[in-house]
Amino acid sequence: MRLDVIFRVAVKIMVPFILMFALYVQFHGDFGPGGGFQAGVIAAAMVILYAIIFGLETAKRLVPPRLVEMMIPLGVLIYAGVGVACMLMGGNYLDYSVLAHDPAHGQEYGILLVETGVLITVAGTMTAIFYALAGRGR
Amino acid sequence: MIASQLPALQVVIPLLGAAVAALTRRSAIAWGIALAVSWTMPLISGALLLQVLTSGPITYSLGGWNPPWGIEYRIDLLNGFVLVLVSLIGAVIIPYARASVEQEIPQGRGAWFYTMYLLCLCGLLGIAITADAFNAFVFLEVSSLSTYVLIALGRDRRALLAAYQYLILGTIGATFYVIGVGLLYTMTGTLNLADIAGRLSEVENARPVLAALAFLTVGISLKLALFPLHVWLPNAYAYAPSAATAFLAATATKVAVYLLIRFFFTVFGVIFVFKTLPVSPIFLALSLAAMFGASIVAVFQNDVKRMLAYSSVAQIGYITLGIALANQDGLTGGIVHLFNHAITKGALFLVMGAVLFRTGSVKLEDLAGLAKRMPISMGAFVVAGLSIIGTPGTAGFISKWYLALGALERGDWWLVFLLVGSSVISIIYIGRVVEATWFRPAGKLASGAREPPRSMLIPALILVAATVYFGFDTTLTVGVAEKAAAALLEGIR
Amino acid sequence: MFVFTDIIAHYNQWVTVFLMVAGLYIVVARGNMVKKLVGLSLFQTSVYLLYISAGKILGGTPPIIEAGREVYSNPLPHVLILTAIVVGVATLALGLALVVRINEAFGTIEEDEIFAEDAE
Numbered sequence: 001m002r003l004d005v006i007f008r009v010a011v012k013i014m015v016p017f018i019l020m021f022a023l024y025v026q027f028h029g030d031f032g033p034g035g036g037f038q039a040g041v042i043a044a045a046m047v048i049l050y051a052i053i054f055g056l057e058t059a060k061r062l063v064p065p066r067l068v069e070m071m072i073p074l075g076v077l078i079y080a081g082v083g084v085a086c087m088l089m090g091g092n093y094l095d096y097s098v099l100a101h102d103p104a105h106g107q108e109y110g111i112l113l114v115e116t117g118v119l120i121t122v123a124g125t126m127t128a129i130f131y132a133l134a135g136r137g138r
Numbered sequence: 139m140i141a142s143q144l145p146a147l148q149v150v151i152p153l154l155g156a157a158v159a160a161l162t163r164r165s166a167i168a169w170g171i172a173l174a175v176s177w178t179m180p181l182i183s184g185a186l187l188l189q190v191l192t193s194g195p196i197t198y199s200l201g202g203w204n205p206p207w208g209i210e211y212r213i214d215l216l217n218g219f220v221l222v223l224v225s226l227i228g229a230v231i232i233p234y235a236r237a238s239v240e241q242e243i244p245q246g247r248g249a250w251f252y253t254m255y256l257l258c259l260c261g262l263l264g265i266a267i268t269a270d271a272f273n274a275f276v277f278l279e280v281s282s283l284s285t286y287v288l289i290a291l292g293r294d295r296r297a298l299l300a301a302y303q304y305l306i307l308g309t310i311g312a313t314f315y316v317i318g319v320g321l322l323y324t325m326t327g328t329l330n331l332a333d334i335a336g337r338l339s340e341v342e343n344a345r346p347v348l349a350a351l352a353f354l355t356v357g358i359s360l361k362l363a364l365f366p367l368h369v370w371l372p373n374a375y376a377y378a379p380s381a382a383t384a385f386l387a388a389t390a391t392k393v394a395v396y397l398l399i400r401f402f403f404t405v406f407g408v409i410f411v412f413k414t415l416p417v418s419p420i421f422l423a424l425s426l427a428a429m430f431g432a433s434i435v436a437v438f439q440n441d442v443k444r445m446l447a448y449s450s451v452a453q454i455g456y457i458t459l460g461i462a463l464a465n466q467d468g469l470t471g472g473i474v475h476l477f478n479h480a481i482t483k484g485a486l487f488l489v490m491g492a493v494l495f496r497t498g499s500v501k502l503e504d505l506a507g508l509a510k511r512m513p514i515s516m517g518a519f520v521v522a523g524l525s526i527i528g529t530p531g532t533a534g535f536i537s538k539w540y541l542a543l544g545a546l547e548r549g550d551w552w553l554v555f556l557l558v559g560s561s562v563i564s565i566i567y568i569g570r571v572v573e574a575t576w577f578r579p580a581g582k583l584a585s586g587a588r589e590p591p592r593s594m595l596i597p598a599l600i601l602v603a604a605t606v607y608f609g610f611d612t613t614l615t616v617g618v619a620e621k622a623a624a625a626l627l628e629g630i631r
Numbered sequence: 632m633f634v635f636t637d638i639i640a641h642y643n644q645w646v647t648v649f650l651m652v653a654g655l656y657i658v659v660a661r662g663n664m665v666k667k668l669v670g671l672s673l674f675q676t677s678v679y680l681l682y683i684s685a686g687k688i689l690g691g692t693p694p695i696i697e698a699g700r701e702v703y704s705n706p707l708p709h710v711l712i713l714t715a716i717v718v719g720v721a722t723l724a725l726g727l728a729l730v731v732r733i734n735e736a737f738g739t740i741e742e743d744e745i746f747a748e749d750a751e
Contacts, residue, residue, distance in 0.1 A: 031695065032693070035713075037713065037717055070161060072160065073156075073157040073158070073160035073161050074157075074161075076153070076156075076157040077154065077157045077158070080150060080153050080154050080157065081154075083146075083150060084150065084154075087143050087146065091202050092143070092146065092198065092199055092200060092201060092202045093143065093146035093150060093200055093201070094200060094201040094202075095201050095202030096201070097202060125724075129724050129728070132728065133727065133728065133731055136731060136735070272711055272714070275715075276714060276718070279718045279721075279722075283721060283722065283725060286725055286729075287725070290729060290732070295733075295736040295737065296749070298729055298732050298733045298736060299733060299745065301729055302664065302726065302729045302730070302733060305722065305725065305726050305729065306658060306667055306668075306671060306726075309671055309675075309722050310655070310658070310671070310674070312718075313674060313675055313678055316678050316715060317651075317678055317681065320678065320681050320682050320685070320711075323682075323708075323711075324685045329707075
């Protein structure tokens, strides 16, 4: 019997819940502590935990490095794209009020979208940093 | 409709360009994106400056929230000038960069170079355009982080050390800046520069305000490489890729100088900074130390890029001398030298990059007799070198003329003599390079050289031609700088 | 003249200054590159304390409009510090990546050993 059985079983159970918690933090950012950056770091922590227990190769099959490298600029494009969309709809850059039929809903949609962009970029960046630094020196 | 959104587009287009360039794998496509963005930037900044010249400062509220609640982008003469400078330098360097990057940066990393370059451009334009103190910090760090990566992409392994040293010092500088802004926020309750200026008159002599000024000055001085906070600059410029060095030498320190001028004159005000506090003698002493010390060290360098880096430290001393004089002519001279030094140093580093491209070395002993094989490039070097010295007929003379006028306005004859004296020292180090390349028999490396490809030669020649042009026709440079200096000295308070 | 109550009343600023100076001392005094980065992080942490402790509003609730609440916390210092933390993390990551590359290129991360090797 391998010595890390407890770890392996526990992490296998925990990983989906960590992802769920990250999404919870993401979407409740406007009512309590949370938001894109925090959620992104939790999501990346999930991948890192998986990589530590099951090995870097298995983690790279779960979350491919190519995908992670594409996520980083993708989030920036989403955020900047929301700003450009606001400009196209008649407001200033990042003026969310013009995104929907009334300013309050517009602000809600705008913040939701930009926080999604932040989540994607931060999760991608943290995972990419881990992949880049962990694979060296072998 | 686009016209009203130009201030935001000035920053958004490089940011989008950087994100798209990061998605591409091919260096050629990334270069194409960088080219498209870099050639659009001067159009936007030119339109903005034109609008400011005709109808006064432009203000733009980010996110639709009006200042002082929201972040404001405010363009007046001074930062319109800086925006045009940065975008023009970027536009000239990108065609040059294609050949240079292909040779100097390992295969597969070219796209990252252009991504970082576009991020750096976005950051520098953002610092120049914003009127919010913390927003300036964010853009400062965007440009700084991408600069560290640009430097680390150099061929020599010492580029990594240079990038690391710059990272440590640059982060300390940026953190000092944040401390200064935090103290100002605690005392005034706002982050908008104009609003801080308005509220500062009530709390002027409180100790946090003095501490804030001190932290801000030291933090920004680290970024603009004022003596003795310049130690990161020679290594960073010597080991970075040539296109990166040319871009950074011409823009990064100049934008930091702009930020310093903005805080000194617009936020704190001439009377508080220069009459009540002894900032003027301190900056005077440091500028003179930079002008003389750095020039003398430059004389003894064997690596021409390192020599030009020390020369940059000396020339920044001239710009801060203009700030320290704090009168109409002195400040005009400082602002004009910001522009003139940018185009001159840009030209010099572009020429040295071309030399590196053809011969593989920038050491003085390897460049003997190079001018016989590369006469146009070395001729460009001579003309730009004359501008560094301050020969009449070049742009460098115009800035030194105004600095001398500013010194005379204060009755400081000895300053004029020191100005001439430091120019004499620059004759020595420029003369060393000219002597080695023009007047010695061709060495081994030099005999294999020929003129660089046109994509590299033409940008260098454009900048050198600009150096000569702005030595004769000063309506654009001095005209704008004079009005900007007058507006700064008048101040909001 | 410093009275003891002055020190106790401003204890947050004393802690900030202590962390700031400790961080700067580590950057200056230690030659190991990773230790320098640790000192830098410590220095940046002191700045976060400076903002947040100054921005505390006693009795403030989260800044979401709710019936019956009158005193709201000021969200601005927290937002600024979130930005500063992200910048600090990015700088630390970049610095560590540089240290990893320097280790591969030079074989060591002690500054004196690198300078000795470079001087040859």
